[in-house]
Amino acid sequence: MTRTPLPDLSREVVPGQPVMLAQGELQMRPRRRGKPPQHFVDMSADERKEALKELGMPAFRAKQLARHYYSHYTVDPEAMTDLPAAERENLANRFFPQLVTPVKTQLADGGKTVKTLWRLFDGASVESVLMRYPGRVTLCISSQAGCGMNCPFCATGQMGLKRNMSVAEIMEQVRIANLMLANGEVAGGPGRVNNIVFMGMGEPLANYRAVASACKLLNAPQPDGFGMSARHITVSTVGLAPAIRKLMEEDIPVTLAVSLHAPDDELRNELVPINTRFRVDEVVTAAHDYFLKTGRRVSIEYALIRDINDHAWRGDLLGQVLVAKGGAHWVHVNPIPLNPVPGSKWTASDPEVEQAFVEAVRAHGVSTTIRDTRGSDIDGACGQLAATIEEDDNHRQDRDARVARVEAIAGDGKDS
Ligand code: SF4
Numbered sequence: 251m252t253r254t255p256l257p258d259l260s261r262e263v264v265p266g267q268p269v270m271l272a273q274g275e276l277q278m279r280p281r282r283r284g285k286p287p288q289h290f291v292d293m294s295a296d297e298r299k300e301a302l303k304e305l306g307m308p309a310f311r312a313k314q315l316a317r318h319y320y321s322h323y324t325v326d327p328e329a330m331t332d333l334p335a336a337e338r339e340n341l342a343n344r345f346f347p348q349l350v351t352p353v354k355t356q357l358a359d360g361g362k363t364v365k366t367l368w369r370l371f372d373g374a375s376v377e378s379v380l381m382r383y384p385g386r387v388t389l390c391i392s393s394q395a396g397c398g399m400n401c402p403f404c405a406t407g408q409m410g411l412k413r414n415m416s417v418a419e420i421m422e423q424v425r426i427a428n429l430m431l432a433n434g435e436v437a438g439g440p441g442r443v444n445n446i447v448f449m450g451m452g453e454p455l456a457n458y459r460a461v462a463s464a465c466k467l468l469n470a471p472q473p474d475g476f477g478m479s480a481r482h483i484t485v486s487t488v489g490l491a492p493a494i495r496k497l498m499e500e501d502i503p504v505t506l507a508v509s510l511h512a513p514d515d516e517l518r519n520e521l522v523p524i525n526t527r528f529r530v531d532e533v534v535t536a537a538h539d540y541f542l543k544t545g546r547r548v549s550i551e552y553a554l555i556r557d558i559n560d561h562a563w564r565g566d567l568l569g570q571v572l573v574a575k576g577g578a579h580w581v582h583v584n585p586i587p588l589n590p591v592p593g594s595k596w597t598a599s600d601p602e603v604e605q606a607f608v609e610a611v612r613a614h615g616v617s618t619t620i621r622d623t624r625g626s627d628i629d630g631a632c633g634q635l636a637a638t639i640e641e642d643d644n645h646r647q648d649r650d651a652r653v654a655r656v657e658a659i660a661g662d663g664k665d666s
Pocket residue numbers: 397398399400401404405406407408450451452453488632633
């Protein structure tokens with residue numbers, strides 16, 4: 251095994267965009283604290299009852315509103331024909347304030363990939379990406395405006411963390427996607443979201459409480475939630491080990507995806523700065539424990555970046571590190587080639603290098619799949635579109651790679 255010295259891993263400054271965090275600096279607390287208006291989704295049963303009482307309306311309206319929201323995906327008072335006409339407007343205003351407003355929509359793949367930039371009540375931007383495949387629809391959603399994890403190859407990281415999203419803001423991305431699908435507004439005819447991946451903007455486990463609540467609501471049977479199967483909900487983390495442990499104690503065995511990107515602490519400290527707090531061994535141990543507790547095979551994401559982390563010896567080491575925890579069956583590796591961007595030092599590995607990397611991992615018996623990218627004529631998920639709007643088309647570092655990663659995870663890791 252030939253180890254290579256670390257290359258220059260300093261952040262590449264995106265023209266026109268202020269760098270909010272110094273190299274390696276982590277931002278665990280949001281810059282903003284503003285709370286969005288209270289929404290039906292964020293309210294407890296008692297709070298709903300109380301609010302209805304204040305409006306002089308009976309408590310059973312809460313159930314009707316839940317049905318509109320979670321089963322019919324609507325917040326439009328006109329559509330709530332089972333409610334007295336005189337009450338509808340008041341109810342909708344009180345319980346369904348507009349939390350997310352579409353600012354820009356990009357279509358790709360003949361309209362089967364839809365990327366939406368949303369403006370939140372306080373002007374913060376987030377995004378979601380809907381991807382339709384034969385037989386299933388995957389929605390990649392955001393959980394934070396910006397991200398404080400500061401990975402140097404990622405434009406979102408450069409923005410820093412603006413604020414955490416509320417449960418309702420997270421759920422609104424799903425409701426609106428479902429409404430569009432139900433109305434046949436997405437190419438391919440009527441349908442519904444089958445897979446949710448928390449791989450949009452932000453580190454989901456850094457907004458733990460809201461993300462865990464959202465997972466429960468996604469999973470709860472209609473009309474108390476969207477009735478999705480837990481295994482079709484994927485939470486992707488850069489490796490907040492204590493939060494992985496917390497998640498495994500929740501009564502909702504979602505699929506876990508860990509963005510490892512390097513099997514050795516020396517490189518990972520630079521590439522994924524949270525590694526300075528939670529080392530590779532701690533993260534992989536937590537991921538393996540997650541598998542033991544939930545029975546869900548864990549996905550390991552690995553963005554292959556040319557001459558940075560794509561060495562065959564690192565593939566070999568990755569295989570060793572994973573198998574050392576408990577064999578090869580508990581994990582699936584998804585190496586995703588970073589999309590080549592002219593002029594950027596963060597670029598994709600050569601295909602033969604990719605192949606050598608994959609073979610080195612597979613030599614340990616670990617199932618490993620490289621996927622084709624999706625949405626090649628659309629900016630990728632995870633901060634890229636927001637940055638495009640705010641920074642006037644200036645950056646493109648890893649656009650497709652993120653969308654491809656989403657697809658890799660949403661494919662349920664069946665291939666090997
Ligand atoms: S790669 Fe993910 S975790 Fe890292 S800075 Fe970007 S959004 Fe945050």
